[in-house]
Amino acid sequence: MNYKQIFGITIPIFVDSAFIVLISILNTAMISSSGVAAVSAVSVVDSLNMFIISVFIAIATGGTVIVAQYKGNRDLKQASSAATQAISSVTVIAIVISLLAIIFHSPILNVLFGSADVDVLANAKIFFIGSCISYPFIGIYQAIVGVLRGVGETKASLALSLILNLSYFILNIILITLLDMGVLGLVISLIVARVLGAIVSLIYLIRFNETLRIKLGSMLKVHISILKKIMFIGLPFAAEQLFFNGGKLLTQTFIVQFGTLAITVNAISNSLSMLFQIGGTALSVAVVTVVGQCMGRKEITDARKFIKSFLGLSSIFFVFITIIILLLFPMLVNIYTPPASIVPDIYRLILLLSVAQPLVWSLSFILPSALRAAGDSKYTSITSLLTMWLFRVILGYVLGVTLQYGLMGVWIAMVAEWAVRGFIFTWRFKGDKWYKHKLI
Template sequence: MGPPSAGDVRDAADRTRDRATATTTRRPRDGDRRRRVRGSVALADDARRRRAREADAGLPVELPDRHPADARAGVGLRSTPPERRNGLDAVTPRPDEFEHEAAGAEFDVTPDPLARLAAEATEPETGVGPAEMDVSRRAPPRRLPDLTTGPIRSGVMLLALPVLGEQLLNAGVAWNDTYLAGHLGAVATAAVGFGAYISWLISLLFSLVGIGATAIIARAVGAGRTRDADEAANQAMTLAVLLALAAIVGMYWLAPPLVRLLGLSASAGPLATRFIRIDLVGYVPESLTFVGAACLRGAGDTRTPMKIMAAVNVINVLATWGLTFGWGPLPELGAVGIAWGTVTARLLGGVLMTIILLRGRGGLRMSTDLLWPHGNWMRRILRIGLPASIDSAIMWSGHFVFLAILTRAPTRWPDDVMFAAHIVGIRIESLSYLPALAWSVAASTMVGQNLGAGNPRRALAAAREARNQAVGLLLLTGSLFFFGAETLFRFLSADPRVIECGVPALRGLAFVQPFVATLIVYLGALRGAGDTTVPMLFTVLGFAGLRIPIAYLGGVVLEGGLVGVWSGMYVDLVARAALMAWRLRSGRWQHARV
């Protein structure tokens, strides 16, 4: 039998391609990539031996002048013919091949054009065009950990600790604002505190997008669908900006009626309105920062949002102090300087997040082609995020009614003192709430990615591990609340009446900290699975059935002061924690559609 011809080589490549197409229809994951590279090397060796035999027999061998990978990239024909040695090309490896290898992506290792062509023929048909292939194969600048394998405890910690750092920085900014307002008087504390509640309302609007994007991206990354994750991130950013623009228009006109509805004093009301309207300037950059961070967390990158927020918070503190007291050339604006300092920091955050996502991070990249509104993607995001947003809106509305009860409860203090004590107490309470939120984010990402990978048991184990770690941390903060309540209040307020009013309520809150951890972490786990409707119903029950009635009973009817009003919060937190634990144990969240 004579040596095989070039046609035999092409026929063998066709048969290899047919077998690969019949057995592989999905985009390869890491293990498949390693097998693909080994298979490509074997095929290259086989093709090289066959072509050597052809050359020895004097048979003509057809060599393409255009590299297949260059053809896909749109590179023109080579200007000079390849050097030939005994019928073989002396092909110099291209630099981009080593870049792909370093990034852990697929690359072509076959050493000559015909073998390259045969190896390319073995790639499965994906049904996507060149642009989609480029996006799907793009390796992130920093390789993210695989959250679907390995130890769960360290995986949870790896996700939670950067978020904890970010949340503590956020708490530091909130404490900074309260500290500045507290040393300007009870009127400034009440006005800035009400402005903070409005800012919270706007952040809940952005969570409508962020929660949906996190669930979809985490599920897509777990299943290896990187193209879907990229599209979801871009559509989420577009939707966030549209909502921010709507919020600017709406809140400009709603600010005065909301202030009047709450019943702030004649001194605090106008200042609160002015604070809110200044804050409007930062809504669009805040939306970019908030939703961009949610997208990155869904992809498993919690470090980048922490770094961005670190820069934002440093600028926030410096700008608020400088504008409040008039450092150097800056004007002395008083309480209004707190609002302008916050806006300055938000502008920085929006710019940083946009630059990072345009360059690509965590496997995600902003692209003008993908930012144009797409109805199907936006409906998917809203279908998951809307129940969670309604949940948050109900919670905010409940807090608003809660504040209205607080301002109308009989008290021996002047009008703004109990309200200021409540604001300071909530700031202190964030020392436990924000760390619990960090483990909630970890649970959300772990649950979403493991459900996407088809491993619900590991998803459940991750949720429980996150809860256990959060409970241990909040037991420490509970001890701090009980034994250090007076010291904490003295740090944030110089008014002895505010301190005397708020310390007993904070000590009562210390006893419910384990329930706070359970509630927040399990809520994050359910949202990561896409199960957002049932938790929304739990929130309605907790606020309408427990928190508001008990707060009214304890604060207005029984005249229990701040402790009487907060008693409704204590009961609500315990009850909803039990309901979240029951929902997680039922397992129905594992079948939620995203």
């Protein structure tokens, strides 16, 4: 694999990440026009949605890794079988979780966010039920995009992402901005866009994809040996994501205690933080395909070289984007039309990210993606779980609640967790155990 091929894989993912972030920011800005109760409700439910959707993404990532390694080994028949198993397993899991979440939506929200204001909780219930309905469709979409990235077809995954996210954005303009439907409009847009994304993805994979050559009937067959390989990567990652996002969800309950304005500060700051992470997020996705295919060809030296290149490039992206965001901060924050009293709080959180992310984010997120692509899933999962709960959750509670540093204390704990986790993954990468696993 050479750098020209890597750029061919990475650039569409970068464009995809940038587009998703832009749409997310504009969607948050649109719902902000419906008031702080609406944006706060969407923010708290989004943390719960990420907790659930991370399971689908984790299993889909298992499919990406196995498909990439078979592609690197030039065994397209097994790559096709791995793709069908990934898609069918994610779909079944998504349907089960969707039904359970709809049935128990009220006690779930009351336990997690019962201390929120009444109007925030009412909007949260509407958004959560709508999100639950969309889970099977976003699961199908994520699984298909994952296997396409595994074989290096990132242009196709970009096109599918554009269809899903652009339709979501356009529907939000119509239903939220023009018809002033608030959270209900957001829910309708979300469901319609994800149904469209799932349908178009299936049509492309079955009728137009020439690499995997998948038939609809093959998704109904079970291949135990391949499914085990996918779950070897997917299940530890799913457990990691559940506990990792569970920790983030728990910190959200801390933030709810700080009041509706603090929830709004957190929501806007999180939305802006996505701008910082455009380059890093794209590289953390692309490195799975690159390292997976290198491991399939047993090219350990290449894998090391490309991982180092990705880490260096990510740090450059962070410095470049940080300078732009700090210069444009007044204009960017005005997109959300926040109360003037919370703008200084948002700026302080953005300054914290400006210092921390160029130093530690890449080591904390790109490195574990690379190690996981080589089959080192248990180590990365255990490390992420321990650092999340010891630092982001426990330290976050101590700083934010006990010592009363509030939202800033919670964010400082998050940065501390990135630093510790990045150090541990760097130490692992310098050794040789991470590439000793045999998946195919």
